[in-house]
Amino acid sequence: MTDLAELIAVLERAYPPALAESWDAVGLVCGDPAEPVRRVLVCVDPVAETVAEALDRGAQLIVAHHPLLLRGVHGVPANTAKGSLVHRLIRNGIALLCAHTNADSASPGVSDALAAALGLRVLRPLRPNPDGSTGIGRIGELAEPEPLSVFTQRVADALPATVPGVRAAGDPDRLIRTVAVSGGAGDGYLLDATGAGVDAFVTADLRHHPAGEHLASRAGGAVPALVDVAHWASEWPWCEQAADILRTATNGTVEVLVSTCRTDPWTVTATARSPLNTGRS
C-alpha cells in the first residue's frame, strides 16, 4: 500500500519545492501524509469541476499545477468558493498537492511537456536559473522549417481544443524553425525570446500592449512571431508528464489518471461578419 507521504516524496524529487518562486504557494494543501492512496488525478486547475471529477473517479489525491490558496488565507469557511472546495476535499478524504513554478523550473517541467507536444527538440531553457541548472521556458527546434500559418495549425492540433483556439501575430508565410515556449502566462519573457533570436514564441495570455510593443521593436531585425494559446491548454501536456513520473515511481501500484475536464474559462467566441464593422451603426 502506498501512502501519501511516498507520493509527496516522488513529486518533490521531480519538482523540488526549492525551485518555486518566492511568491508562490506549492506543496500539500490538505490531506494526511499517513493515509493510503490508490488512485491519483492530475489536473491543471484545482476547481469545482476537477474536485468533482476526482470524487467521480475515486481518487484520493489531486495533483494540480495551479495553487488553490495563493494569497494569505485566514479561514476556509464553506460559504466561500475556495473554502467549500477545501471542505469537500477533506470530507471526502481527498488530498491536494500543487506543483506550480517548481514544475515550471524543473527539468523535465511544464515547458518540456509543451515543447514535446509541439514536436520540438529541446535545446536549452528560455530563461536559465542563475546557477545555470534549469529555468523557465524552453527553446527548441522543429525537424523542418514550416510557414507560421502551418506552425499555428500544428500548435492547435497538438493541444486540447479550447473555444478561443490559437492565434498568431506575424507574417503567415514566415518560415519557423526555432521556437521558444513558455507554458502559462509568458509575456514577461518576450525580451528573452527576442534575445534568443528564435523564429516564434508560443505562450499564453499575451496582452495588447506587450504584444504590440514587441512586434514594433524590430529595430535590429525580425522579432519572434507570437503564437498565443489558452493558458490551460499550454499547461495541460504537463499532466501526462507528472502522471508518468508517479506511475514509474510506484511501478503501476497506484493508478494515475489525467483529468479530462476542460477548465479553460472561455466558452463563446465571435468575429464580426463584416470586415468593416467598427461597432457603430
Ligand SMILES: [Zn+2]
Ligand atoms: Zn498557469
